[in-house]
Amino acid sequence: MFYARNKIIAVLCAFLMLAMPFELLAQEATTACMQAESDAQRDVNGTTWFALGCLFGAVVLVVAMVSEPSPKATMLLGKSPEYIAAYTDCYRHKAKSIKQNNALYGCLLGTGLSVAAYAILIAAASTE
């Protein structure tokens, strides 16, 4: 009984020792992703994409989908390979999502306003 309990403790200790690096890696990836999202929010101007979407419509939406974001290179100085891998993926994803969403909302608003303007013009013409 005593030996069996010791064996279980030894196996548990070994498992924890092995699992620790994976847990640290996962933690680093989470930190990198949070930092990347915060940096993307700071770097990408959502208002500009909204305004452009409103003014130029679907063209800007396509540009938002195709164009790639450019983060600050110094944010990668002294970071581990695991951090870089997670950071680059998360930054791209977040920056694109900010651009696309804002361009889409701008595009929808612009289209809505255009439709409303035409409707008013048609209504005005038909009443004359």
Added chain:
Amino acid sequence: MSSLVLLISLSQLLSPISGNFIKETKQGKKISEIVSGKFYYAPPSQLLFHVYNPLEQIFTFNGDTLILFYPKEKKAFKIKSLNPMVSSSVSSTWTFNDKIDFSKLGYLFVKKQKMADTLYSYWVPKGKSVIKAIIIGRLKNRMVSIEIDGVQQNQFSKILYTKHLQHNSFCIPTETYSIQCPPADTLIEHFTYQDIRFDIEIPDSISHFSIPNGIPVKEVVW
């Protein structure tokens, strides 16, 4: 714009230099992070940071591609930018030349204004831009600050140059502060350069750095 500033600055420095650097980053209420190592510049365009702390990393550029190499982990990244990638803080650190002509970078000169001993010149973009204005501060013919105002209210970044070191016709700031303000938390990057040596022999492995054969490279385009 920042990458152009970097290229113009570097192209006019003809002698190789090296030294130690310390980068300290603070973001909002987060605890500051310290990165340190050595830097090398080999004309005409090789700029390399060899990080020793908190880990070993080679950080350099090849044209529009950022190269990261980890000698211990034997891993590498090539991050190619479709847009100008070099960050304002990297370029700000290497703005050796005081005579940058912003009109060549697509900006119109607006006015000059003297405050205390510092002379500020105001520039605005010729075309549509997310940048509203660039304000350059000079003290005794040395560039001491660049402020970039965004179109959005309260959004700006400022780079401060201090503790200049004179070498021939070049003035090298040995401390730079890059401050980037809202919409997110304020980000402050503080670079300190020490033991700067001029006209040194830079090893070929640094002046012509390339990722060793057989190392897996992750390529990213953004």
